[in-house]
Amino acid sequence: MSSAPTSYLAELVGVFGYPVAENPTGVMQEAAFAACGLNWRYLNIEVRPADLPAAVAGLRAFNMAGINLTIPHKVAIIPLLDELSPDAALMGAVNTVVRSGGKLTGHNTDGKGFLRSLREDAGFEPAGQHVVFLGAGGAARAMSVEVALAGAERITIVNRTEARALPLVALLNEHTDCRAAYVPWNGPYAVPGDAAVLVNATSIGLFPDVDAMPAVELDSIRPRLLVCDVIPNPPRTAFLQAAAARGARTLDGLGMLVGQGAIAFRMWTGVEPPIDVMRRALEEVFGG
Numbered sequence: 001m002s003s004a005p006t007s008y009l010a011e012l013v014g015v016f017g018y019p020v021a022e023n024p025t026g027v028m029q030e031a032a033f034a035a036c037g038l039n040w041r042y043l044n045i046e047v048r049p050a051d052l053p054a055a056v057a058g059l060r061a062f063n064m065a066g067i068n069l070t071i072p073h074k075v076a077i078i079p080l081l082d083e084l085s086p087d088a089a090l091m092g093a094v095n096t097v098v099r100s101g102g103k104l105t106g107h108n109t110d111g112k113g114f115l116r117s118l119r120e121d122a123g124f125e126p127a128g129q130h131v132v133f134l135g136a137g138g139a140a141r142a143m144s145v146e147v148a149l150a151g152a153e154r155i156t157i158v159n160r161t162e163a164r165a166l167p168l169v170a171l172l173n174e175h176t177d178c179r180a181a182y183v184p185w186n187g188p189y190a191v192p193g194d195a196a197v198l199v200n201a202t203s204i205g206l207f208p209d210v211d212a213m214p215a216v217e218l219d220s221i222r223p224r225l226l227v228c229d230v231i232p233n234p235p236r237t238a239f240l241q242a243a244a245a246r247g248a249r250t251l252d253g254l255g256m257l258v259g260q261g262a263i264a265f266r267m268w269t270g271v272e273p274p275i276d277v278m279r280r281a282l283e284e285v286f287g288g
C-alpha cells in the first residue's frame with residue numbers, strides 16, 4: 001500500500017489586479033514552489049476596484065499567506081492593511097502583503113528587486129553615485145526610494161509631467177540623505193557626464209511597442225555608463241540594444257521582476273528562493 005500524504009491542504013498566495021490575466025508572476029512562483037517541494041499555489045485573481053475590501057476579507061477568511069497587488073490596487077490596499085513596512089509607507093504603495101499571526105503587513109518589493117538586480121546581476125553598488133531615472137511613476141518611485149536609502153548621493157528624475165515628478169523629488173529630498181533634482185523631459189535628454197546609472201522607468205518599449213525608445217541623446221551614452229530598463233517584455237529592449245551599441249553595460253527588467261518575486265517568495269515561505277529556476281521560468285515566457 002502506498003503511503004498517503006500527511007496533508008492535502010495547500011498554502012495560497014497570488015495577485016489581485018484588474019486586469020490581471022496577462023500577469024506572468026505565477027509562472028516563476030509556481031516553478032519555485034515545485035523546485036522547493038512546497039505545496040503552495042499562486043493564483044491570478046481578478047478583483048474590480050470596488051471589490052477590493054471584500055477580496056481582502058476573503059484573503060483573511062481563506063487564511064492565505066499573502067498576496068501581490070498590481071494595477072489598480074497598489075495604493076487602495078493601504079487602508080485595508082494592519083501595518084506597513086517603513087519603505088512602503090515612504091513610497092505610499094504596496095505590491096506585496098504578508099500575513100503573519102493574523103496581521104496583514106504591506107511591503108514594496110519592486111525597488112528592492114531592482115536593487116538586488118543592480119548589485120547581484122550587474123555587480124554595481126549605488127552608494128555615493130549619481131543615478132538618473134527616466135519617468136516618475138510607480139516603478140520610478142519604488143526604485144528611486146530604494147536607491148536613495150541604499151546611499152546614492154544624487155538622483156535625477158527626468159519626466160514629461162512636472163506634477164508627477166516634483167512630489168517624488170520632494171519626498172527624496174525630505175526623507176532620504178540623497179540630493180534629488182527634476183529635469184523636464186521635452187526633447188532628447190543628454191545624460192550628464194557624472195551619472196553612473198541611467199534607468200528607463202517608463203513603459204516605453206513594452207510589448208507590443210517594441211521599437212519605441214525613450215528620447216535620449218545616444219551620443220551622451222558613454223561606455224562606463226550602466227543602462228537599465230524596467231521593461232521585462234521583451235527583456236532585450238531597443239533602448240538596451242542602442243545603449244550596448246554605444247559600448248555601455250546593460251541590465252534588463254527581468255532581473256528586477258525576478259528579484260521582487262524572489263523577495264516575496266522568501267517573505268511568504270521563509271525558504272531561500274531558487275533564483276535561477278525563477279529566471280528560467282520567466283525567460284521561457286518572454287523568450288529572454
Ligand SMILES: NC(=O)c1ccc[n+]([C@@H]2O[C@H](COP(=O)([O-])OP(=O)(O)OC[C@H]3O[C@@H](n4cnc5c(N)ncnc54)[C@H](OP(=O)(O)O)[C@@H]3O)[C@@H](O)[C@H]2O)c1
Pocket residue numbers: 110113134135136137138139140159160161164201202203204206230231232253254256257258260
Ligand atoms: N521589471 C519589473 O519588475 C517592473 C516592476 C514594475 C513596473 N515595471 C514596468 O515599469 C513600467 C512603468 O510602470 P509604472 O507602474 O511606473 O507606470 P506609471 O505609474 O503609469 O508611470 C509611467 C511613467 O512612464 C512615463 N511615460 C509613459 N509613456 C511615456 C512617453 N511616451 N513619453 C514620456 N514618458 C512616458 C510617464 O510619464 P508622465 O508622468 O509624463 O505621464 C510616467 O513617468 C511599466 O512598463 C511596467 O511594466 C516593471
